[in-house]
Amino acid sequence: MIDYDGEARDYDASRGGEPRARATAEALERLLPQGRRTVVDVACGTGIVTRRLLRPGRTVLGVDRSPGMLAPAAERVPGGVVRGDATQLPLASGSVDAVVTVWLLHLLPDPVPVLAEASRVLRPGGTLITTVDKDDAYFVPDSDIARVTAEPRRRHAPHVPDHSSRVLDWAAREGLGSAGEAVFPGVGQGRSPRTWREAIRKGRIPWADSDRAADMCARLATLPDQDTARPDPLYRLIALKR
Numbered sequence: 001m002i003d004y005d006g007e008a009r010d011y012d013a014s015r016g017g018e019p020r021a022r023a024t025a026e027a028l029e030r031l032l033p034q035g036r037r038t039v040v041d042v043a044c045g046t047g048i049v050t051r052r053l054l055r056p057g058r059t060v061l062g063v064d065r066s067p068g069m070l071a072p073a074a075e076r077v078p079g080g081v082v083r084g085d086a087t088q089l090p091l092a093s094g095s096v097d098a099v100v101t102v103w104l105l106h107l108l109p110d111p112v113p114v115l116a117e118a119s120r121v122l123r124p125g126g127t128l129i130t131t132v133d134k135d136d137a138y139f140v141p142d143s144d145i146a147r148v149t150a151e152p153r154r155r156h157a158p159h160v161p162d163h164s165s166r167v168l169d170w171a172a173r174e175g176l177g178s179a180g181e182a183v184f185p186g187v188g189q190g191r192s193p194r195t196w197r198e199a200i201r202k203g204r205i206p207w208a209d210s211d212r213a214a215d216m217c218a219r220l221a222t223l224p225d226q227d228t229a230r231p232d233p234l235y236r237l238i239a240l241k242r
Contacts, residue, residue, distance in 0.1 A: 002107075004045070005068030012048050012072075019187035024235075025052035027184035028100055031129050031239040037097035042086050042118065043104040047073030050080070053100070061096075063089060087113040091121045098127045102237075105162035106134040115170055119242060127179055128240045132164040135207065137233035138191065145196060145230055148219045149207070156207035164238065171240045179239040190229035193220045 004011070012021075028049070032039060036057040041050045044062030046069050053060050054077070062081040064070050073081045084090045086104065099118040105111040118128050135153065139146035157163065168178070191199070197217045200208040208216045 004066040007068075009068075011069070012046055016187050016189050018048070020185075020189065021048040021052060023184040023187055024049045024102060027182040027235075027237055028053065028102075028129060030182045031127065031180050031237060032098055032100075033127055038095070039098045039100060040089070040091065040096050040121065042089070042099060042101040042114070044073055044081065045069045047076035047081060049102060051076040054080075061091075087117050089117050089121055093120050094123050096121050096126065097123055098129065101128075101130045103131055103134065103235075105130060105132070105167070106160070108161050111161045111167065112170055115167065116174075119174060119176065122242045124242060126242045128176065128242070129237055130162075130167065130240075131235055132162045132167050132238055133160075133236050134162055135160055137186065137235045138230070140231050143230060144223050145191075145193065145220070148223065149216065152212050152216060153207045156209075159206075164236070167238065167240075176240040176242055179241040181236065181238045183234050183236050186233040186235060188232065190232045192225070192227050192229050193223040194226045195229075196220050 032053070038059045038061070039053055041053065041060065041062045044050045044064050047062050050060060050062040050073060060077065060080055062073050062077055063084045063086070064073065064081070065083060065085050067083065070081055070083055082090055086101070099122060101114065101118065105114065108114060115128070122128060135156070139149070139153070197220050199205050200213050200217055
């Protein structure tokens, strides 16, 4: 697990900074209910996206469990952040109009407790918006990196916590209906074969576990243009309505 307290200072710069935050917020805005609403950003991190969700008449609250991340978030959204766990939100049942969770489900062993807690705090007719399929975001079909990583990614797919089919199956069981989707680019986050190898060696790529890491790095090393970044990842958001 990433040490978010330790990485807080450099987190934004290593994750696309303001350009990625702007793209994320614009995509969220296409799915959020408009007007006088209460929106909760779960796992808000440094608040770089949370701040961009502020609108006249809209109340926005950021929640995160990392004190290190909440320090910059508190500066960006004064009075609008609180420390809390995504599985035990410090909110009353049926009290908010929308819950947003971006880049969280893929980190969890099981996404259901977080999804269930988000559903609990939604008012009837409320909207839950989450990223899904993060593992697939980097892989443009038929690209060279997609081809050499296809088999280990296929084997890992049943274990992906944020797989869209898994989230949608849960939603159907809980009576939440589809309310749209959006995509947005991870601006400046395209990786070269060399940076993929570095990430694998650091243990940050779940589908390249210890049994496959050496082979995967060897295959990536055969690709041309080792230091040329491939296209930016394209992240997917889905909206679910209670």
